[in-house]
Amino acid sequence: MFYEDLSEYDYQDEDAFTDRESGFYALWYRPAYTRLNIGWLEAGRPYSTGTIPTVFVEKLKAVQEVQWMNVCLGVHECDLCPEDEAPEGNGEVRIPGGPGIAYAAPFLITHYVTAHGYRPPQAFIDAVLAIDLDTWAATRWPDVPFPWVPDDVERLLE
Template sequence: MFYEDLTEYTYNAKDYFDEPEPGFRALWYRPAYTRLNVGWLEAGQPYPTGTVPAEFTAKLRAVQQVQWMNVCLGLHDCDLCPPGDEYPEGNGEIRIPGAPPIAYAAPFLITHYITAHDYRPPTEFIDAVMAVDLDAWAAAQWPEVPFPWVPEEGVEWLLE
């Protein structure tokens, strides 16, 4: 699924967070922030390439360990990998807060695109990832979620 970087995200009208394993709890809401696409790559579509700081890639991976967003039942294969190669599959997204009211919406495969296919995300996304307070996000305990802009009203819950 290809979306040009920094275009408005429109795939899901609502954002939803799932509890990392082994939970069966979730919350969803209609975001009040503007979501911008980053890293939605597809074979045959051009994308920016270049190096990124190693600290950025490490921090992005760490964010993916604590944030489970818009997880789908199906899997998306990396179609940039050559046929016959082993390739990762993704089924979710991440949200990274930028300058208010912007949040970046990236597929879970973004770290693979960066490390295996030399994708270079926009500088503002790199800066936003580096600004994430990872300690606070990792310490979030349900029903708190690792993202600062969940509204207080209009939130739907699935609690088990």
């Protein structure tokens, strides 16, 4: 599934977080922020390449350890890899950007960076580097590791 970097995300109307520890509890809401696509790569489509700071990759991996967002029942394989070696992803990542902006990336983004040399836009790199990992990692259900969840969010608690 391909989307241009920094184009407006429109794949799903709502954002949904699932509790990573239980895998069952969830919350979902219609975002009040603009979501911008980052890293939706596809074979045959050009993408930016270049060096990335190691700390960026480490932070992005750490975010993916604590945030489980828009998890789907099916999986998406990396079609940039040979078929028998392609990793799979089934969710997304949300990274807060400037006021009213969140970046929407596929869960395979770290793979794209490390295995295929993908270089996301600098604004996304800066946003990932600005995340306070200690706060995000300490977040426990019913809170989620993303700062812009509205107060009137719907929750599946049982």
